[in-house]
Amino acid sequence: MFDVQKVRADFPILSQKVNGKPLVYFDNGATSQKPQVVIDAISKYYSEINANIHRGVHTLSQLATDAYEVSRNTIQNHLNAKYNHEIIFTSGTTFGINLVANGFASLLKAGDEVMVSALEHHSNIVPWQFLCEKTGAKLVVIPMNEKGELVISEFDNLLSEKTKIITVNHISNALGTVNPIEYIIKKAHGVGAAVLIDGAQATPHLRPDVQALNCDFYVFSGHKVCGPTGVGVLYGKEEWLRKLPPYQGGGEMIAEVTFEKTTYADLPHKFEAGTPNISGGIVLGTAIDYMNSIGFDNIVAYEQELLEYGTKRLQEIEGLTIYGTSENKASVISFNIEGIHPYDIGTIIDKLGIAVRTGHHCAQPIMNFFNIPGTIRASFAFYNTKEEIDIFVEAVKKAQMMLS
Numbered sequence: 001m002f003d004v005q006k007v008r009a010d011f012p013i014l015s016q017k018v019n020g021k022p023l024v025y026f027d028n029g030a031t032s033q034k035p036q037v038v039i040d041a042i043s044k045y046y047s048e049i050n051a052n053i054h055r056g057v058h059t060l061s062q063l064a065t066d067a068y069e070v071s072r073n074t075i076q077n078h079l080n081a082k083y084n085h086e087i088i089f090t091s092g093t094t095f096g097i098n099l100v101a102n103g104f105a106s107l108l109k110a111g112d113e114v115m116v117s118a119l120e121h122h123s124n125i126v127p128w129q130f131l132c133e134k135t136g137a138k139l140v141v142i143p144m145n146e147k148g149e150l151v152i153s154e155f156d157n158l159l160s161e162k163t164k165i166i167t168v169n170h171i172s173n174a175l176g177t178v179n180p181i182e183y184i185i186k187k188a189h190g191v192g193a194a195v196l197i198d199g200a201q202a203t204p205h206l207r208p209d210v211q212a213l214n215c216d217f218y219v220f221s222g223h224k225v226c227g228p229t230g231v232g233v234l235y236g237k238e239e240w241l242r243k244l245p246p247y248q249g250g251g252e253m254i255a256e257v258t259f260e261k262t263t264y265a266d267l268p269h270k271f272e273a274g275t276p277n278i279s280g281g282i283v284l285g286t287a288i289d290y291m292n293s294i295g296f297d298n299i300v301a302y303e304q305e306l307l308e309y310g311t312k313r314l315q316e317i318e319g320l321t322i323y324g325t326s327e328n329k330a331s332v333i334s335f336n337i338e339g340i341h342p343y344d345i346g347t348i349i350d351k352l353g354i355a356v357r358t359g360h361h362c363a364q365p366i367m368n369f370f371n372i373p374g375t376i377r378a379s380f381a382f383y384n385t386k387e388e389i390d391i392f393v394e395a396v397k398k399a400q401m402m403l404s
């Protein structure tokens with residue numbers, strides 16, 4: 001039996017008051033809260049083993065290096081990657097996508113096609129536009145429908161031998177749609193295209209198996225899975241990581257440097273130039289262990305209950321429209337109330353201690369599709385409760401009364 005009160009006790013921030021009211025934190029899509037074990041692990045790193053990694057002969061450096069590499073193994077196991085050198089530490093999803101997009105510049109030529117989806121976050125659009133500008137490749141977009149789902153028949157039509165890489169999110173941050181990535185990956189490989197999955201919004205809710213998915217790249221951010229900010233992961237299939245050139249030059253990523261020619265270190269170091277976020281990398285392993293101790297089966301089952309309850313309760317409100325009505329959805333509810341700007345609702349309910357995201361959620365093409373300036377987004381995590389949803393719904397009703 002999933003005991004949410006026991007889980008909540010792990011998160012010190014959740015017992016805080018904000019603006020004099022108990023905090024209701026429904027902005028988990030932006031970043032998750034951190035359990036005490038993660039907070040303690042950061043402190044423990046700096047109190048006990050802080051040193052630079054991979055280069056020192058001294059004891060602390062070796063302890064820090066070991067902890068960093070243990071965390072890489074934890075992440076390898078978590079994603080079911082074949083090799084631990086397929087796990088590249090990054091600063092987050094954005095960095096991982098830029099690394100791959102930048103690398104593809106050496107592989108593409110004018111006339112090639114890069115496929116993105118209509119449901120992407122800006123960080124999975126703009127780096128590919130840079131790539132197309134650099135190479136003369138064309139950006140092709142898989143369209144979406146009114147339910148906020150990708151139109152897969154159109155994907156089939158757009159896919160061709162010209163398609164070199166497809167980049168799509170596992171779960172949409174703005175609408176919560178779970179995309180049919182298994183199908184996309186299979187079809188893409190049929191024409192020899194690589195596939196990058198943006199797992200920023202999926203990793204808080206499920207445990208991806210990169211070998212079963214057979215994706216070529218999978219990226220995510222630590223801060224959305226109960227870990228610290230400033231650290232993330234790029235998984236890449238060994239063959240692809242060998243094919244791509246390094247992203248940044250510097251220390252750690254070289255085998256030998258002379259002024260005439262530099263050779264690069266082997267994987268994963270080829271993509272890890274400079275001193276990394278050492279504590280972040282180590283503590284991300286702690287966060288992943290914590291999520292697994294809760295259990296992703298428990299997480300998804302409970303969050304689906306919250307989604308169902310929240311959807312039902314919000315639908316009581318007159319003039320409320322929910323965007324993203326796919327049957328395959330994570331615990332995200334994006335909505336508007338007729339005649340009211342999302343920002344105004346967000347501001348009023350903040351005064352009542354409730355944190356939601358308002359605006360375009362870094363996904364302006366989705367907002368343009370629905371012809372709206374933005375939405376109010378409530379995104380639930382496994383530490384939220386139905387009681388919090390009740391408080392939220394009453395607050396939204398109050399805001400609606402005040403504003404209409």
Ligand code: PMP
Nearest residue numbers: 092093094121123169173200221
């Ligand atoms: N992709 C998606 C789907 C996201 O939700 C986010 C974060 N909101 C990002 C990419 C970017 O992640 P980060 O800012 O952690 O690099």
